[in-house]
Amino acid sequence: MTRATPAPAPSAPPAPLPPRVALMMLVALTSGFALSSAFRTVAAILAAPLQAELHLSPQALGVFAGTFHFAFGAMQLFMGIGIDLYGVRRTVLTAFPLCIAGALLSAAAPGYGTLVLGQALIGVGCAPAFLVCTVFIARHFAPQRFASLSGLSMALGTLGMLFTGTPLAWLVQQWSWRTGFVVLALMALAAWLWIWRGVHEPAPGPAHGMPRESVREAVARFAALFALPHTWGIVALGAVSYAALISLRGLWLGPMLIERHGFSLVDSGNVALALSVVALCGPMVFGRINPGAATRRGWIVVCTLLMALLFVAMALVHSAWVDVACMLATGLLSGYIVLQYADVRAAYPAQLTGRAMAVFTMAMFLGVAAMQWFTGLVASLAKGRGMDPFVAVMGCIAALLALGALAFRLLPRPPQDV
Numbered sequence: 001m002t003r004a005t006p007a008p009a010p011s012a013p014p015a016p017l018p019p020r021v022a023l024m025m026l027v028a029l030t031s032g033f034a035l036s037s038a039f040r041t042v043a044a045i046l047a048a049p050l051q052a053e054l055h056l057s058p059q060a061l062g063v064f065a066g067t068f069h070f071a072f073g074a075m076q077l078f079m080g081i082g083i084d085l086y087g088v089r090r091t092v093l094t095a096f097p098l099c100i101a102g103a104l105l106s107a108a109a110p111g112y113g114t115l116v117l118g119q120a121l122i123g124v125g126c127a128p129a130f131l132v133c134t135v136f137i138a139r140h141f142a143p144q145r146f147a148s149l150s151g152l153s154m155a156l157g158t159l160g161m162l163f164t165g166t167p168l169a170w171l172v173q174q175w176s177w178r179t180g181f182v183v184l185a186l187m188a189l190a191a192w193l194w195i196w197r198g199v200h201e202p203a204p205g206p207a208h209g210m211p212r213e214s215v216r217e218a219v220a221r222f223a224a225l226f227a228l229p230h231t232w233g234i235v236a237l238g239a240v241s242y243a244a245l246i247s248l249r250g251l252w253l254g255p256m257l258i259e260r261h262g263f264s265l266v267d268s269g270n271v272a273l274a275l276s277v278v279a280l281c282g283p284m285v286f287g288r289i290n291p292g293a294a295t296r297r298g299w300i301v302v303c304t305l306l307m308a309l310l311f312v313a314m315a316l317v318h319s320a321w322v323d324v325a326c327m328l329a330t331g332l333l334s335g336y337i338v339l340q341y342a343d344v345r346a347a348y349p350a351q352l353t354g355r356a357m358a359v360f361t362m363a364m365f366l367g368v369a370a371m372q373w374f375t376g377l378v379a380s381l382a383k384g385r386g387m388d389p390f391v392a393v394m395g396c397i398a399a400l401l402a403l404g405a406l407a408f409r410l411l412p413r414p415p416q417d418v
Contacts, residue, residue: 011052012365021344022136022140025136025198025200026136026140029199030156033160034158035191036129036130036157038184038187040068040072041160042184043250045168045169048255049177049265050064054115058376059377059379059380062377065376066371066372066373066376068126069365069368070365070366070368071121073361074367076131076359079358080359081355082356083128083131088199091128092132092199095124096126097192097194099121100185100188100189101121102118102124103122103181103182106178107179108178133150134150137149137150138345146345147293149288150341153283153284155284161249162277164272164276167269169265171381230357233410236305236363236403236404237300237404239363239367239404240304240400241404242337242365242399243364244397247371247375249275249276249279251372252375254269259305259322260318260388275328275331276331279331282335284335286336286337287338296342300336302406304336307333308398311401313326314327315392315394316391344360375396378393379393
């Protein structure tokens, strides 16, 4: 009789990171997200010089701004799988150099086509930037700290938008929009080096002696998320909530203030800087007042509708101070997006955290790309008919926010919320 081969012993789980070490690693990862925030909002300041030099229509400008977000969103599936199979560190270090290459290509772009290609490379390189932060928090911190730490991470990431306010406007005015891309490439390189030096999470591996999941199995499990009824309400609202903020801050803020109210480029940069500072506080505020699972979804719906009303006011009230006040209020209110991340974290089992966050992030950034392209088209059509393009754009964003809130409210909820 042959002796049976003993089963392999279950692999021991990796030792947890000390809280202080984990927090420092999170800050390093957030530096990549800060650069991602800067790249996704450059169009608000670069719109006027790009239109002047390359003779871009509003629709072409929308395509330029949306290309980053389309590439960013389309890659979330692969980034989620990469994070689950290979870890946070390896995924972000592999992708982020494309961001640096895209920024340098944009700086040297001889024409519109090369500029758009550079934006696509930047979007792919930045694709894991915030996803790695949320997954790292979910893996290495207690669940009750998820909302507050996500809010802190979003706030620190918003620091990247500060550069694309007054500092970028000054650089462009003193030199050119190409200088802005060169400086951003150098900042992205510094962030990559910080992550390479500072982030060393426990390596992911098969748990309890089970074989490592294959890429094919990972893709199948990713697709299975869309078979869950409650995914669609989450995706519908995710596609418009962040898109509204970024379409305003990252595309229409500068043109609206310059063309409607006669602001200079630096003046509009100052407003963009102020909006970014306010937006930095929003996630921390909503992270602190996290209402909990029982009422969180109600808060999300109300905040979305309030944001829609702010865009209605910007569409209908032709006043510089009203427009600026509504822009700043939108920046603060946008912090409620951290509640959406907390809702996603609670709606799926722990083993699907990476992919669930990737689905939501994919919806957010494909939504940004679609909204920027669509509002560019709306602006071009309105301008061709002699209408104020900003009335059409702001009204369109308000309507999309209201539709997203309605879908989130009426479509099936996660089982634990029923």
